[in-house]
Amino acid sequence: MSFLPWETPENTTTERLCPLFPCFPGRAAGDFDGARMTFTAQKCGICFQPPSIILIYRDNVQEKTRQRIMPIRNFSRYSDCVSAAEQMKNNPRHKPYLEGVSLHQLEKLHRLLRDHLEGQSLSDSLGRYHHEYTIDPEEDMNKLDDKELAQRKSIMDELFEKNRKRRDDPDFVYNVEVDFPQHEHMESCAWDTESDEEM
DSSP states (O other): OOOBOOOOOTTOOGGGBOOBEEOOOOOOBTOSTTOOOSEEEEEEEEETTTTEEEEEEEETTTTEEEEEEEEOOSOOTTSOHHHHHHHHHHOTTTTTTSTTSOHHHHHHHHHHHHHHHTTOOHHHHHHHHHHHTSOOTTOOGGGSOHHHHHHHHHHHHHHHHHHOOOTTSTTOOSSOOOOOOSSSOOOOOGGGSOOOSOO
16 A cells, blocks of 8 residues: 655644545545535545544535544544544534545544554554455455454455446446457366266
8 A cells, every 4th residue: 555645734743643545536525416526535644643634635616625634532542443433434523524535444544543542653553454454365255254254345345446437437438348368378177177977
């Protein structure tokens, strides 16, 4: 995952700030059935001191890029990051601005804050998070418990939404056809070979 550089505002130090993450494309506030979007989230990050979510968004009505600072209150190293992220996303004051930010991304920012409160470095926290939230194509998901399986499905859903092409996207192409090379050796699987044996 690549991080976008954070421009340090005046009177702040870089130790207090975490890099901003690009927001995934998706529906933003006011985007219902082709209606003009009011706010489009562009970057989302976290400030450790004071604890707050920082959102860089585009105000499509006034055609300006703005910054919104949303304080995180009553959060400690024992707090549940999932419920804290849900409260932030469903807060009536912040909800219109956070429509384009996934719940998974808000949970990640809260986890970074919790790890910071526990004394972990940002690089260690990001490394552990990346390891936990990366899909291994060789992993046998039949052996996972329900909680781990739900987590993997959530990650896959977010990746799908991130890569999804919508009809109104500028690079949308209808009915894409792809030719796969025929000269490469194809591996055969035991289950797809025909057999006369009874099941």
